[in-house]
Amino acid sequence: MIVLWRTTTHCNYACGFCAYDRRLGGARRAVPAAEAMRFGTLLAEWARASGETVLLSWLGGEPLSWRPIWPVSARLAQAGLAISATTNGSSLDRAAVRAALIADFREVTVSIDGPASIHDALRGRAGAWDRVRSGLRALAQERGEAPLRLRANVVLMRRTLPHFPDLCLGLAEWGVDEITFNQLGGRDRPAFFPAERLRPGDIAELAARLPALKRDLQACGVILRGGARYVERLAASADNRALAIEDCGQGAPFLFIDEDGIAAPCSFSGAAYGVPIAALRTVADMDGLAARFAAARAARRLPTCDDCPSTQQFAKFAA
Numbered sequence: 001m002i003v004l005w006r007t008t009t010h011c012n013y014a015c016g017f018c019a020y021d022r023r024l025g026g027a028r029r030a031v032p033a034a035e036a037m038r039f040g041t042l043l044a045e046w047a048r049a050s051g052e053t054v055l056l057s058w059l060g061g062e063p064l065s066w067r068p069i070w071p072v073s074a075r076l077a078q079a080g081l082a083i084s085a086t087t088n089g090s091s092l093d094r095a096a097v098r099a100a101l102i103a104d105f106r107e108v109t110v111s112i113d114g115p116a117s118i119h120d121a122l123r124g125r126a127g128a129w130d131r132v133r134s135g136l137r138a139l140a141q142e143r144g145e146a147p148l149r150l151r152a153n154v155v156l157m158r159r160t161l162p163h164f165p166d167l168c169l170g171l172a173e174w175g176v177d178e179i180t181f182n183q184l185g186g187r188d189r190p191a192f193f194p195a196e197r198l199r200p201g202d203i204a205e206l207a208a209r210l211p212a213l214k215r216d217l218q219a220c221g222v223i224l225r226g227g228a229r230y231v232e233r234l235a236a237s238a239d240n241r242a243l244a245i246e247d248c249g250q251g252a253p254f255l256f257i258d259e260d261g262i263a264a265p266c267s268f269s270g271a272a273y274g275v276p277i278a279a280l281r282t283v284a285d286m287d288g289l290a291a292r293f294a295a296a297r298a299a300r301r302l303p304t305c306d307d308c309p310s311t312q313q314f315a316k317f318a319a
């Protein structure tokens with residue numbers, strides 16, 4: 001089971017395409033440490049009872065700024081969970097942060113979108129690119145034989161797409177193990193979207209370049225993920241074509257939890273299909289979760305499911 005948990009909506013960066021841009025108003029929230037421990041422990045119990053592995057991945061906002069992350073991760077790693085996080089990389093230049101990641105995490109995904117000038121402009125922070133580069137390089141060197149996978153995730157938009165191949169080859173030199181990509185979405189910040197969204201021709205160009213880029217990276221020992229089905233999802237979005245998922249409960253178990261403790265099949269469906277994790281207290285409750293989602297979907301299917309934006313449904317991580 002893969003569990004993505006958005007533990008905080010705080011962030012120190014100002015990305016114009018993100019809902020958690022620090023310049024935006026509104027209340028910022030974070031998950032209480034005790035509830036993270038309680039539910040994480042239940043996930044570990046479920047893993048033991050079911051014989052499944054559980055990857056628990058912290059999201060934000062900036063999840064490494066969530067204060068409980070280090071003690072909670074250490075305890076849950078000891079309990080048997082594989083711990084992961086997706087970070088903007090702003091704290092990777094701190095030796096203590098790298099040591100904690102190496103000790104207790106199995107995976108770190110760093111968001112990086114282009115060469116220095118573009119990355120820094122998109123993040124709203126001069127020096128962000130230098131910081132993430134030095135932090136990632138140090139992490140790659142210091143991990144030694146520790147089983148910590150390093151991944152970079154790139155948001156593709158008109159500004160970043162032309163630089164994607166060079167960025168990937170640069171990331172290989174920094175020591176990442178794999179690279180994933182998303183195309184810019186328009187839900188979080190609709191005003192940013194029109195000038196930067198990818199067009200059908202952009203996707204065609206990407207699709208044409210991917211095979212050679214995958215081979216070049218493979219020669220460096222780096223996996224560029226994203227299969228044909230994923231590229232088709234990107235093409236459909238660029239072309240305003242809907243791609244429905246009839247039943248997303250049939251694949252590997254996948255859970256998204258938001259900062260208010262609502263668990264759902266993805267980040268887009270909490271309001272319609274969500275179940276409060278406060279109501280999940282036992283392994284049997286966890287076993288019954290898929291049926292609860294299915295019942296909610298049968299009672300009131302979300303229009304979003306008729307054009308499912310969840311990348312995990314479209315082989316984002318296929319090699």
Ligand code: SF4
Pocket residue numbers: 245246247248265266267268269302304305306307308309310313
């Ligand atoms: S949007 Fe996609 S992943 Fe989310 S509930 Fe609907 S079909 Fe499932």
